[in-house]
Amino acid sequence: MANQIVLLATIIAMTCSLVIAFEPSPLQDFCIADTTSSVIRVNGLPCLDSKLAQAEHFSFGGLHIPGNTSNPLGITVTPVNVAQIPGLNTLGISLARIDYAPGGVTPPHTHPRATEILTVVKGKLYVGFVTSNPENKLISKIIKKGDVFVFPVGLVHFQKNLGSGTAISQSSLSSQNPGVITIANSVFGPNPSISDDVLAKAFQVDKSIISTLQAQF
Numbered sequence: 730m731a732n733q734i735v736l737l738a739t740i741i742a743m744t745c746s747l748v749i750a751f752e753p754s755p756l757q758d759f760c761i762a763d764t765t766s767s768v769i770r771v772n773g774l775p776c777l778d779s780k781l782a783q784a785e786h787f788s789f790g791g792l793h794i795p796g797n798t799s800n801p802l803g804i805t806v807t808p809v810n811v812a813q814i815p816g817l818n819t820l821g822i823s824l825a826r827i828d829y830a831p832g833g834v835t836p837p838h839t840h841p842r843a844t845e846i847l848t849v850v851k852g853k854l855y856v857g858f859v860t861s862n863p864e865n866k867l868i869s870k871i872i873k874k875g876d877v878f879v880f881p882v883g884l885v886h887f888q889k890n891l892g893s894g895t896a897i898s899q900s901s902l903s904s905q906n907p908g909v910i911t912i913a914n915s916v917f918g919p920n921p922s923i924s925d926d927v928l929a930k931a932f933q934v935d936k937s938i939i940s941t942l943q944a945q946f
């Protein structure tokens with residue numbers, strides 16, 4: 730009997746933790762982000778008076794416009810999240826367009842709060858993600874226009890344009906504010922820097938190699 734109670738309590742605890750790990754379901758039709766409010770602090774953004782809702786709170790223009798890919802990575806991300814559409818607040822969804830120059834790379838990164846589902850709109854991409862420790866298995870594929878690929882929440886993933894021309898992808902993400910952690914920037918480019926003692930030990934290389942990598946940021 731005691732074992733059954735412990736088991737039941739464990740199942741309830743696990744169920745609760747799964748529920749609160751994701752954005753809560755809205756308790757009203759919508760909650761347009763009130764970006765002028767600087768006093769109230771909530772998990773998300775406070776709601777505008779619903780009587781003030783307008784179509785502009787739920788729309789965004791310009792996703793057809795190509796991003797400028799003249800940069801070292803050869804890509805540009807055009808995000809469409811709660812920062813661009815205040816009506817997305819509390820709704821657990823957002824979008825992004827990515828433009829790629831030939832050879833352009835979205836470097837290994839994670840979204841701490843979202844699964845991403847990517848559709849190739851133009852061109853051919855090499856895409857992949859790596860499973861968590863200890864397997865660290867690379868799941869990768871070459872995908873072309875019309876193909877779709879999923880990057881599970883929190884896992885490190887990347888894209889590269891394999892075509893000779895420009896490429897375009899559009900992603901949907903399961904958060905109003907997915908967040909981005911680019912691995913190289915987080916490890917080699919934070920301010921202030923992570924100690925080179927730590928990085929040299931972590932990567933099992935000489936400190937001069939760490940300095941070279943840090944200098945890229």
Ligand code: MN
Pocket residue numbers: 838839840845880886
């Ligand atoms: Mn991503």
